[in-house]
Amino acid sequence: MTDHVMDAAFRPAGLDRATQGVLGRGIDRVEGPAKVTGVADYAYEGTPERVAYAAIVGTPVGSGRILSIDARAAEAMPGVIAVLHGDPRMPAGESNSSALPLFDTDVILHLGQPVAVVVAEDQAIARDAAALVRVETEAGEDRFDVEAQPVDTDPAIGFVPPVDMGDLDAAMRDAAVTLDATYTTPVHFPAALEPHATTAWWDGDRLTVRSSNQVIGAARKTIAKVLKIDADKVRVLAPYVGGGFGGKTGVGPEAILAAIAAEAVGRPVKIALPRRQTAYVVHHRSHTTQRIRIAADERGVIQGMGHESVAAQNDDAPFLEPVPFGTIPLYRGESRRFRTDLVRVDLPASGAVRAPGEAVGTFGVECAMDELAVQLGIDPIELRRRNEPDCDPGSGKPFSTRRMLDCYTQGAERFGWPAAVPAPASVREGGWLIGIGMAASLRGNFTVQAQARVRLEADGRAAVECDMTDIGTGTYTILAQAAGEMLGLPVADVDVRLGDTDFPPTAGSGGSFGAGSAVSAVVLACEDILAELALRMNAAPEELSLKDGCVSAGGRQVKLADLLRGAPIVAMGKTGPGKESKRTSQASHGAHFVEVAVNAVSGEVRVRRMLGVFDVGRVLNRKTATSQIIGGMAWGIAYALTEEGVVDTRTGAFVNPDFGEYHVAVNADIPQLEAYFIEEIDDSANPAGAKGVGELGISGAGAAVANAIYNATGVRVRDFPVTLDKLL
Ligand code: MOS
DSSP states (O other): OOOOBOOTTOOOHHHHHOOSSOTBOOOOOTTHHHHHTTOSOOTTOSOOTTOEEEEEEEOSSSSSEEEEEEOHHHHTSTTEEEEEEOOSOOOTTOSSSSOOOOTTOOBOOSTTOEEEEEEESSHHHHHHHHTTOEEEEEOOOOOOOGGGSOOBSSOSOOSSOOEEESOHHHHHHHOSEEEEEEEEEOBBOOOOSSOOEEEEEEETTEEEEEEOOSOHHHHHHHHHHHHTSOGGGEEEEOSOOSOOTTTTSSOOHHHHHHHHHHHHHTSOEEEEOOHHHHHHHSOBBOOEEEEEEEEEOTTOOEEEEEEEEEEEEOSSOOOOOOTTTTTTTTSOOSEEEEEEEEEEOSSSOBOOOSSTTHHHHHHHHHHHHHHHHHHHTSOHHHHHHHTOOSSOTTTOOOBSSOOHHHHHHHHHHHHTOOSSOOOTTOOEETTEEEEEEEEEEEEEOOOOOEEEEEEEOTTSOEEEEOSOOOSSSOHHHHHHHHHHHHHTOOGGGEEEEOSBTTSOOBOOSOTTOHHHHHHHHHHHHHHHHHHHHHHHTTSOGGGOEEETTEEEETTEEEEHHHHHTTOOEEEEEEEOOOHHHHHSBOEEEEEEEEEEEEETTTOOEEEEEEEEEEEOBSOSBHHHHHHHHHHHHHHHHHHHHTOOBOEETTTTEESOOSTTTSOOOOGGGOOOEEEEEEOOOOTTTOTTOBOOOTTTTTTTHHHHHHHHHHHHHSOOOOBSSOOGGGTO
């Protein structure tokens, strides 16, 4: 068994020669039947013997101090096994991105901060008893109103360093054309359909945590650290995850509390967060304020651009929404200011929600570009063409692959973008105002550490194992396709096993890096298997050809199973960021095109059609990649029109923390969506040649909708979402 540490630029010969047509094809999800027949087991399913159920108690107020916790009434309730509080194993700042409860402190960070956990014989009893736990508090100063707080321009948190190049103020003073506008976006919830849930049990000193989690390798380390045990005593399982959207990247309090409760009562313990509690226990995307400044010449060529933003965070969590992250490589301009400043609030943690940065940052920059095009009287696509950079305008690095101009051209053609965009509010069909809009899309590409083990079994079937998760994205399917492609096997002959920390480590599902990284690891493992097969065939690896379970070389054809008899081949593949990923600027790109109808009387907005063209490197599965993109587009429509977490500034409560009042898009809101790919294998990205897909679709999608609404109505709304009251 060999370990390959390959530079990202390494191009696997096996994949180059691949001719099976398995990888890339839009085949159905291999785990689909298990899901629709109920065989797939999610974190809360399965009932271990003697399982107990737990519910989390949150603080009744959002600031101040905890004086005492009185659990007597809860403990007296029939069916209650224990009420736990005051456990010191709850330090702040141990999570990857979301807040953990603070059992060891009396400081209240936000409303609903976990302070106790009730364990009972069933879920209903646990939840009822949780309501009986009395938390006495002392009031403190509060900071619930984001807009009333001072801005910290030197935040010590966040991962995007401020960019300050040239002299933006001078550029704004001297430019022929300028734009200076401020946009705001509200709190967004990640809103996965599967609740945040964990089942935990102990076998002696070994802990098993079955948890709905995107990144189980990191989760294992965090859980071990918080519980002060060795990581090799912790096993995290997440074979199926019903949506994550960033909310499941860290370790949720329910995972830690299930483990602590299971230890305390000596039984397996399950916790699922009720939907309304999810908003308080799981992180949300921060509200943002974005000032966009653009200085351009009379042709619209940008000389200076500013994207100066503010996002909110509480006193504990380390994250800051990287608002201008995707703006930095988007357009030319010598004078550049990109930053995110911080407002401290007493609200639940803000954290990474799908496409942190781009998902909301594109509302600012892409609506501002539309405003500039209107001001200049030029086509918005033409304005973007004139500002397409030759290299990364921040770092000066060459782009690995960048087909943005082709996305504009092909998108405009497929959409039927007119030679001249109609004047705002000039197209009417009966009682409806019709408008079109477009926006660019960009999401940075990252290749991360990933390992995978591939076994070619004696019967000629293959097995792939790694601790990747499939959060509804298609991981099972694309890994089966990658191994099938390399080994000449049909997908049905490849077993993929995921979501178990006993398997080789990956960085899990996040940041759109999972697919490219994990597929690369699988491909590299298969390269080793091919080398071993070549030895057994007395041939050079490049002479091998594999198809339908047979190996051919030098005019000889042998069945894989015959070649393997009694001696399966096992190989590890390992990939990570290489020299190429530092030398080049890498991103996926795209362009969205939208037509809306706005009711002239009520202001109701209906999206009539929407399509986009995307540059994502190698497409690993046309169907699952399309699903990722149109899912993001649907979410972009909801960001433009409906999604808004509302804070009650008197109490720090979320007014609408459930699907009844926080309006995610439903079928009736979404028209036919079309996504097209421009496929160019990106050799600099990773051995698979694939760039990220998952977070690209939402980037720019909402801005395209907002721009179409402006074109329909002549009303420019800069405060999202664009609800009908703002249009009248
Ligand atoms: Mo993502 S917000 O890294 O799941």
